[in-house]
Amino acid sequence: MGTQLLFTDIRVAAELLVNQLRGYQVAERERKKLKRTLNDISSLIPVTILMLLPVSAIGHAAILAAIKRYIPFLIPSPYSSE
Template identity: 70%
Template sequence: MVKNILMGTRLLFIDISVALPLLLKQIRRNKLTERERKKLRRTLVDFASVIPIAILMLLPLSVVGHAAILAAIKKYIPALIPSPYSPERLDIVKQLNRTKKMELQL
């Protein structure tokens, strides 16, 4: 669980570092490609959704309370979970890490 949170946070920071130049490009009135616009939009939505999740996690609840809140969010408002913390993206990173380890062993 903690490993997934750290990995998701690292992915979020990578996304933000990629999106900042895109945001600057758009501010300078340069045209973004459709792919760049989607990346920028997704990163901004992810960054905005981290704030409510962080506030909920800072509430003084038990571990079970936090787990119940996260389960309810995943079930009823899945779009509130930032994409770097989604199982799909975390699984891709885990696969990449396993591949790197296999290459090092060869």
């Protein structure tokens, strides 16, 4: 479900970015959504690399738990409980 939400956010952010490049004014709420989506994309890359490491399922769970505890901003917002 989180991946679907992320792709939906990316699609909406791309539309907002195109509108902004065409000269349309974007609202503050839309600007925040665009910024949040760009942060999600940039944080998804390191997490994906860590999850691609050849580690057991328990190792992946431990890595994800450590990321969630010590650097929670690396978890993209569609995958978090907030």
